[in-house]
Amino acid sequence: MAVQETSEHINAPVTITIDVDQLLRAWSSQGYDEPGERLIDLISGTLARQLKGDVQKAVVEAVTREAQQQVGAIVTEVIEGTIQTTNGFGESTGKTTTLRERIVAEATEQLKRKVNGRGELDRHSGVPYIEHVARQAAKDALNNELKQAIAQAVTDVKASVTQLVTAELGARITAAVIR
DSSP: OOOEETTTTOEEEEEEEOOOHHHHHHHHHHOOOEEEEHHHHHHHHHHHHHHHHHHHHHHHHHHHHHHHHHHHHHHHHHHHHHHEEEETTTTEEEEEHHHHHHHHHHHHHHHHHOOOSSOOBTTTTTHHHHHHHOOOOHHHHHHHHHHHOOOOOOHHHHHHHHHHHHHHHHHHHHHHHHH
């Protein structure tokens, strides 16, 4: 037996499935005082367990959907709207900007900040952070290339030395045998 019910407020379908054979086995194995009394208890217990899970799931989904819609609207408003800039004391500077412009300005400021050779803040004698990052990337790439070139050179030298030693030994052995 299956019952389909839709609530007007949540608008989520709820399907209730009752395994009649299992229900009758449980009813007949436990006995009953009044015909049908225990069967009604078993049916209501089964319905309550299924409804509880389905209702909880439907409520969570509805609340999540509503929260996403409201948060989405707020985020859109904040990103597209203007904001009033303030000084370090929280006083208005009279300038307005958008969040997008502010994010770009902050990112640019961070890329221009002065850092030392380790990438740590150094306002007096450092280089711009973007330059530090570029130098570090170039240095890492060069080190990697040098390591590969050195490894190849070592392999080549070993092969050459082995070939020269083999040729020299072969020549000396041949000369000694022929004498």
